[in-house]
Amino acid sequence: MNVSSKQIQWFPGHMFKSLREIREKVKLMDIVLVLLDARLPFSSMNPELTKIVDKKPILLLFNKMDLSDERILNQYISLYEAKGYHTLKIDAQTGKNVNKINALAREVLKDKLDREKAKGLKERPLRTMILGIPNVGKSTLINTLSKSGATKTGNTPGVTKAQQWIKMGSDFELLDTPGVLWPKFEDQTVGMHLAVTGAIKDKILPETEVVFYALNFLKTHYLKRLTEKYEITANDDLQAMLDKIGTKRGCLVRGGEIDYDRVYTIVLTDIRNKQLGGLSFDRPETLSV
Numbered sequence: 447m448n449v450s451s452k453q454i455q456w457f458p459g460h461m462f463k464s465l466r467e468i469r470e471k472v473k474l475m476d477i478v479l480v481l482l483d484a485r486l487p488f489s490s491m492n493p494e495l496t497k498i499v500d501k502k503p504i505l506l507l508f509n510k511m512d513l514s515d516e517r518i519l520n521q522y523i524s525l526y527e528a529k530g531y532h533t534l535k536i537d538a539q540t541g542k543n544v545n546k547i548n549a550l551a552r553e554v555l556k557d558k559l560d561r562e563k564a565k566g567l568k569e570r571p572l573r574t575m576i577l578g579i580p581n582v583g584k585s586t587l588i589n590t591l592s593k594s595g596a597t598k599t600g601n602t603p604g605v606t607k608a609q610q611w612i613k614m615g616s617d618f619e620l621l622d623t624p625g626v627l628w629p630k631f632e633d634q635t636v637g638m639h640l641a642v643t644g645a646i647k648d649k650i651l652p653e654t655e656v657v658f659y660a661l662n663f664l665k666t667h668y669l670k671r672l673t674e675k676y677e678i679t680a681n682d683d684l685q686a687m688l689d690k691i692g693t694k695r696g697c698l699v700r701g702g703e704i705d706y707d708r709v710y711t712i713v714l715t716d717i718r719n720k721q722l723g724g725l726s727f728d729r730p731e732t733l734s735v
């Protein structure tokens with residue numbers, strides 16, 4: 447398998463515009479919430495993040511923790527914390543740990559908030575925005591945060607462009623347009639990991655190569671899960687793995703031939719829907735932060 451870097455140069459033109467807009471908006475924030483994919487703590491991080499966010503405090507939120515392999519996720523969290531980042535694992539869909547974001551943000555901003563208090567200013571919502579690569583869960587988090595807030599009002603008095611802010615109880619004022627970052631895209635492995643998890647559109651990389659990569663990866667790191675799910679063993683090569691999955695899942699066409707296109711879809715769907723348990727694709731040994 448040889449995917450040229452050209453094939454994964456998917457960076458769409460509108461990302462440049464979005465980057466400019468994000469830079470402008472970040473200036474208004476107390477703190478920036480950066481969503482990473484818990485299965486891809488390296489590949490879902492934008493290499494230029496610190497430049498974009500300039501000197502604003504950052505909270506790294508590892509979303510989709512329910513889909514990840516927590517043992518590997520914890521290794522990455524230690525690495526990021528060693529670099530000085532504040533981190534939290536969340537599941538924006540069920541809301542797990544989402545209620546901890548406010549307290550953590552206030553802890554990070556303690557000095558600034560204490561100074562305001564000393565000046566006699568009242569406690570106020572924190573201004574924030576959510577940044578992250580496509581499909582990482584930005585809209586889901588906004589929905590969950592606004593539901594958990596005591597009130598949600600479109601019109602916030604005292605805020606200049608009121609209609610742009612979502613007020614979430616007394617915790618946050620959130621800019622209503624999430625910032626879409628692009629992931630790193632020159633590294634072949636990173637491209638594969640983004641494709642396997644659905645962070646980049648399926649048509650950007652050839653599906654066969656993505657599926658072959660995924661099966662080989664799973665065989666190396668999660669053989670037991672493959673055995674439990676599809677009866678795949680260590681002796682099976684790629685062809686044998688595809689045939690076993692096809693047979694087991696009834697992907698047959700007339701004449702008993704296997705319909706491989708259906709097998710490919712099944713493999714990707716099973717991975718993304720947690721049918722093989724929590725999986726982590728980035729590994730700190732090879733993709734270290």
Ligand SMILES: Nc1nc2c(ncn2[C@@H]2O[C@H](COP(=O)(O)OP(=O)(O)OP(=O)(O)O)[C@@H](O)[C@H]2O)c(=O)[nH]1
Nearest residue numbers: 509510511537538539579580581582583584585586
């Ligand atoms: N299992 C799981 N799924 C999640 C979680 N958060 C979001 N999702 C799912 O991930 C998919 C993408 O979520 P969105 O909130 O639309 O992602 P987004 O970052 O707004 O995506 P774009 O607007 O395309 O950039 C949806 O199918 C969500 O239901 C999570 O914590 N766990």
Ligand SMILES: [Mg+2]
Nearest residue numbers: 584585586624
């Ligand atoms: Mg969205």
